[in-house]
Amino acid sequence: MQVKETTAEGLKRVIEVVVPASDLEARLQTRLHEAKDQARIKGFRPGKVPVAHLRKMYGRSMMAEIVNQILNDTPRTVIADRNERSAMRPEIEMTEDEGEAEKVLSGKEDFRFKISYEMLPTIELKDTAGIKVERPVVEIPDDEVEEQVKRIAENARSFEPVEEAAKDGDRVTIDFVGKIAGEAFDGGSAADQALVLGSKSFIPGFEDQLVGATAGEERAVTVSFPEDYGAENLAGKEAVFDVTVKAVARPVEQELDDEVAKKLGIESLERLRTVVREQIESQYGMATRQKVKRQLLDALDKDYDFDLPEKLVQAEFDNIWAQVTRELEQAGKSFEDEETTEEKAREEYMTLARRRVRLGLVLSEMGEKAGVQISDEEMQRALFEQIRRFPGQEQQIYEFYQKNPEALASLRAPLYEEKVVDWLLTKIDVTDKTVTKEELMKEDEEPVALAS
Incomplete structure (x- = not known):
């Protein structure tokens, strides 16, 4: 097999591969001899079918299988041998001429094809010790808990x-x-x-x-x-x-007492207050997490600037754009209603897509260097959580993810991202700052999540 790089522009690579007809013939002969001992053909004793007869009957289909195997295996092998990583699935370009294809399948011509892909960039990680973030914390007053308890108690009235x-x-x-x-x-x-x-x-x-x-x-x-x-x-x-x-x-x-709590399935009023406080803390805790994560990502965004795989950026933009236009359509609104234009919106969301891809690559590199792993148990929990969203279709959804590695990877991405963020928060300077709940719950202009 001959491998030659024909294009190297930025992150783009095109590799030309030539598999000599003699190599194809050797692979075919190997398959034919393996099949000879197993073939059961009328008129021939087991193991006595002539190779020439097998070739006449199955040679073309066997050669087609060999070609498909080469197309499946070669991109991964070639890229690995070059110590590179492809940002997305490599594209294969080969002849569309039926005559030429027939010559390859008949073993009369070399098999030529091109592998096109964009490399993942080499990222030199920077020291994170200098990053500082403030963790906004809300002190939950007793009267807020009591107000929520009373509201819940209304269900038992x-x-x-x-x-x-x-x-x-x-x-x-x-x-x-x-x-x-x-x-x-x-x-x-x-x-x-x-x-x-x-x-x-x-x-x-x-x-x-x-x-x-x-x-x-x-x-x-x-x-x-x-x-x-x-x-x-x-x-x-x-x-x-x-x-x-x-x-x-x-x-x-009704009096707010233990009997009211018991009607709600909780053993006492004091326990009800504790449960309510924990729920409020959890709600505020998620908002705190998002604020801290936003500051961390903003800091990383300032520290890194490198070439991005354009197809990866385009794929991220397409995901964002599909969501934006779907939400506008559901709300019956236009870009003008949002005081912008489609052209301006495209520019803004392309900038967001580039940020997401860049930060995603940085976090991925950091996670790999830190040895961050997603366990099988964590993946199973994520999968079952996703399945629960489709009552009555559990089996179909489960099979969909089992048969689609890319779909399963989409579940893994946000899990991995959060674990890398957890690891990073142990490496940077985090200080608490007391804020009001209004300040905490104020929405950011852009979503924090990198995974789509």
Whole structure:
């Protein structure tokens, strides 16, 4: 096999490979002799089939298998021998001329093809000891915990029937049928639906129009679905609901005590407070993590500048752009609504794609040098978590990931990224800073995650 580099521009490489016809013939002869001892062909005793007969019957298909094997194995071997790493799957270019292809398969001509790829750049890691970040921390006051406990306790509140007009806080039991332009629509009807007035669990304006209703009363409730409503066939449309109020119940006064906690499945009020505090801490903790990670990535972004594999950047941009345009479409908005233009948005998201690829490569190199690993157990947890998102399709989703290494790699990437960040946070200067919850929860302009 002859291997020759024909292009070396930046990170781009094109390698020309020539497999002599004599090499192809030698491989074919090996296969034919292996098949000779196993072939079962009518008219011949086992192991006595002439090689010439086997070649006549199966030579072309065997040669096609040999060619495919060469195409599968050679790129990986060639790139490894050059001590290079391909950023994406190498592209193969070979003749499309049927005549030439037939000569190769018949063993009369050398097999020529080209391997095109972009190398991963060589990254010289810099010392991270000088990086400093502030970890924003929120002190959770007892009154915030107590407010959340009271809100949760509302779920355990009892109601008793009343023969009075419904008011905010009361629970009404209703039947309803929703219509648009006089026609009932799917999902717009229900029977014996319990609704606490003022809970804002229905379309804006629906609950307000039931205040003052009494048991047995029928009302026509007119509302408009929000413009960003999830169901596109209903978004922004006016609907009339024919509502029958079947019962009105008023909340019973309750003391915040152990009995309330037990109704919620928790052994005591004190334990309920502890659980609520832990939930709030977890919520704030995730936000803290994102803020710290953003500062760390910003610091790394300033430290590194190197050539990027353009196809890797383009693939990242395509992922970002698909998400952006999908979200705009779902919201029924345009770039002009976001006070920008498509051209400007493309420039901004291409810059973001370059940042993500650059930081992704830096973190990958750091992780490799630090020996960061993702265990099989961690991958299994990530896979099962993904499968849980598709109830009823678990087996199909599992098989999809098992058969698609690239899809499985997409689950591994964010796990690896977070473990490298964890390792980095032990190597840099991190100081705590007390902030308000409003400061902590303020969203960054761009998403932090590198993985797509």
